Amino acid sequence: MSAAAALAWQGLRGACLALPVLAAAVLAGAMIGETSLAPDLVLSVLANKLAGAGLPVDPVDQGIIWSYRLPRALVAAACGAALAVAGVVLQALLRNALADPYILGISAGASTGAVAVTIAGLGGGALSLSFGAFNGALLAFGFVAILARAAGAGGSRAAAAQIVLAGIAGSQLFNALTAFIIAKSANADQARGIMFWLMGNLSGVRWPDVWLAVPLALAGWMICRFHARALDAFTFGSDSAASLGIPVRRVQVVLIFATALTTAVMVSIVGSIGFVGLVIPHAARFLVGPGHRRLMPAAALTGAVFLVAADIVSRIIIPGQVLPIGVVTALIGAPSFAVILVRGQKAAR
Amino acid sequence: MKIEARNLSFAVRGKTLLQDVSLAVQPGETLALVGPNGSGKSTLMRLLSGLAKPSRGEVLLAGKPLASLTRREIAQRIAIVEQQAETAERITARSVVELGRTPWLSALKPWNGQDTQLVDKALRTVEMEGFASREWATLSGGERQRLHIARALAQRPGLLLLDEPTNHLDIHHQLSILNCIRNLKVTTVVALHDLNQALTCDKVAVLSRGRLVACGAPSQALAPETVSEIFGIQARWVRDAEGADPFLSFQLA
Numbered sequence: 001m002s003a004a005a006a007l008a009w010q011g012l013r014g015a016c017l018a019l020p021v022l023a024a025a026v027l028a029g030a031m032i033g034e035t036s037l038a039p040d041l042v043l044s045v046l047a048n049k050l051a052g053a054g055l056p057v058d059p060v061d062q063g064i065i066w067s068y069r070l071p072r073a074l075v076a077a078a079c080g081a082a083l084a085v086a087g088v089v090l091q092a093l094l095r096n097a098l099a100d101p102y103i104l105g106i107s108a109g110a111s112t113g114a115v116a117v118t119i120a121g122l123g124g125g126a127l128s129l130s131f132g133a134f135n136g137a138l139l140a141f142g143f144v145a146i147l148a149r150a151a152g153a154g155g156s157r158a159a160a161a162q163i164v165l166a167g168i169a170g171s172q173l174f175n176a177l178t179a180f181i182i183a184k185s186a187n188a189d190q191a192r193g194i195m196f197w198l199m200g201n202l203s204g205v206r207w208p209d210v211w212l213a214v215p216l217a218l219a220g221w222m223i224c225r226f227h228a229r230a231l232d233a234f235t236f237g238s239d240s241a242a243s244l245g246i247p248v249r250r251v252q253v254v255l256i257f258a259t260a261l262t263t264a265v266m267v268s269i270v271g272s273i274g275f276v277g278l279v280i281p282h283a284a285r286f287l288v289g290p291g292h293r294r295l296m297p298a299a300a301l302t303g304a305v306f307l308v309a310a311d312i313v314s315r316i317i318i319p320g321q322v323l324p325i326g327v328v329t330a331l332i333g334a335p336s337f338a339v340i341l342v343r344g345q346k347a348a349r
Numbered sequence: 350m351k352i353e354a355r356n357l358s359f360a361v362r363g364k365t366l367l368q369d370v371s372l373a374v375q376p377g378e379t380l381a382l383v384g385p386n387g388s389g390k391s392t393l394m395r396l397l398s399g400l401a402k403p404s405r406g407e408v409l410l411a412g413k414p415l416a417s418l419t420r421r422e423i424a425q426r427i428a429i430v431e432q433q434a435e436t437a438e439r440i441t442a443r444s445v446v447e448l449g450r451t452p453w454l455s456a457l458k459p460w461n462g463q464d465t466q467l468v469d470k471a472l473r474t475v476e477m478e479g480f481a482s483r484e485w486a487t488l489s490g491g492e493r494q495r496l497h498i499a500r501a502l503a504q505r506p507g508l509l510l511l512d513e514p515t516n517h518l519d520i521h522h523q524l525s526i527l528n529c530i531r532n533l534k535v536t537t538v539v540a541l542h543d544l545n546q547a548l549t550c551d552k553v554a555v556l557s558r559g560r561l562v563a564c565g566a567p568s569q570a571l572a573p574e575t576v577s578e579i580f581g582i583q584a585r586w587v588r589d590a591e592g593a594d595p596f597l598s599f600q601l602a
């Protein structure tokens with residue numbers, strides 16, 4: 001009983017540290033934009049909407065905050081956290097520092113699905129881009145999983161390498177399909193639209209997306225967090241994990257499916273935002289070390305705040321125009337990654 | 350904890366790596382496993398630890414088939430130190446040893462003071478307590494090896510499997526690790542290359558090309574004729590001037 005209490009206490013303490021930071025980020029997301037709005041205005045809107053306070057607020061401002069900026073910031077946070085945690089999990093499981101949530105072919109598959117629906121006209125206009133992207137992502141992941149299995153990933157020492165190779169093959173195949181569809185039937189405008197979506201686009205995000213992204217990010221988080229100790233046991237490889245009592249096969253299947261599914265949904269909502277799932281895990285490792293019980297919360301929080309911030313930047317950096325968020329994440333991510341790499345090297349000496 | 354191998358055979362892709370190996374180690378005994386490179390020592394270790402499933406035969410742990418235990422139940426009974434285990438993670442020496450507590454922890458049984466004590470004790474046993482906060486990448490081969498051994502000790506196993514644990518170790522640490530292993534009440538199977546070190550164990554098993562060619566009291570299993578034949582050398586007993594136990598001396602045949 002006291003053990004369960006200790007666990008609950010631990011969770012509570014973590015939430016107490018993380019929630020204010022997250023709330024501040026989301027608040028900033030709601031305040032900053034083409035028209036800057038005061039924090040008390042945001043709080044009044046929240047009071048009106050959540051508690052029916054009936055405070056006097058300009059309906060236009062209220063609309064901007066409630067219908068556009070808040071869902072956007074919340075989805076950005078959920079997506080950032082989910083991608084970062086997926087990156088942590090896959091890097092540990094595949095023992096590959098370059099693994100990111102898209103290594104399983106998900107982003108390539110999503111783009112194929114998206115162009116199949118929007119450009120090749122699959123479904124005759126009845127299907128949405130997100131629907132196509134989600135199914136494309138699952139299809140590509142299925143292809144990668146089957147290929148990895150057929151290549152003899154079953155329990156052998158090379159399993160992790162097989163999955164990575166199968167992922168590369170799958171991504172290449174689906175990227176080629178995407179290029180094929182675009183070359184065959186797209187006009188320049190359509191191609192541009194698709195490019196834009198692929199680099200990440202939060203402008204279409206509304207409340208229904210929040211109700212999908214946030215619970216999914218939380219569920220994915222809980223599954224991964226529950227396996228933190230198991231992931232630690234993979235430090236010296238899957239044989240070593242097995243000898244420490246980890247049911248290696250089951251953990252691999254559960255975690256790979258959980259991360260693939262969350263990533264597929266996130267990609268179908270916001271496009272494939274690069275760099276978060278690769279860089280944030282390394283940044284978090286740099287901050288709190290490689291132990292997964294601290295690394296996972298750190299990565300989730302950093303990822304959430306990072307993506308909310310990147311979304312703000314993407315909205316204000318070019319006046320009157322929105323930059324794809326993937327451009328921002330890469331522009332900030334790549335140099336920070338370089339700094340971490342160099343400083344990490346120095347620290348190791 | 351008693352371990353027994355019954356008619357173990359193991360093949361991958363049609364190639365037989367082990368054939369019909371049977372042996373038993375009594376509770377508390379230390380068995381040395383010797384044999385030329387590629388004779389199947391590591392393969393046998395993996396079968397005994399349940400990391401690989403035999404193609405034929407079975408392993409009994411304290412009378413129970415190993416196949417009937419879950420991974421976690423096995424890990425609470427058997428610890429193995431494999432020949433190569435490396436990582437690129439920037440993990441500290443102490444956290445490597447802490448991994449040994451994994452099979453005993455769960456969501457409802459988190460880390461507690463006793464786990465910390467066991468880790469401290471394991472670090473002291475391998476004389477690595479001064480290295481606890483060092484990063485893995487900064488340690489020498491021998492220091493890493495000793496940490497793997499400490500990790501296995503922290504697991505509190507009833508059976509300890511060590512695959513060439515004295516590789517990379519200087520002579521002081523070779524002797525101190527072997528001494529420590531022999532003094533443990535834990536049943537131990539240890540693969541060794543130094544035949545004179547094998548002589549100091551309770552029992553010796555000799556493998557050659559996947560078959561068990563001798564198993565029993567050290568001086569009988571390591572009879573110079575056997576050793577000469579399977580290693581392709583000439584071995585003979587030698588006694589030093591002070592009249593200690595005889596040891597083996599070798600030269601090329």
Ligand SMILES: Nc1ncnc2c1ncn2[C@@H]1O[C@H](COP(=O)(O)OP(=O)(O)O)[C@@H](O)[C@H]1O
Pocket residue numbers: 361364366384385386387388389390391392393
């Ligand atoms: N996965 C494998 N596939 C094919 N041959 C293997 C495999 N693993 C080991 N071997 C071979 O099995 C033999 C025994 O290997 P091993 O048990 O590692 O020997 P030892 O530990 O005694 O040096 C060697 O000839 C080795 O090349």
Ligand SMILES: [Mg+2]
Pocket residue numbers: 390391392432512
């Ligand atoms: Mg070997």
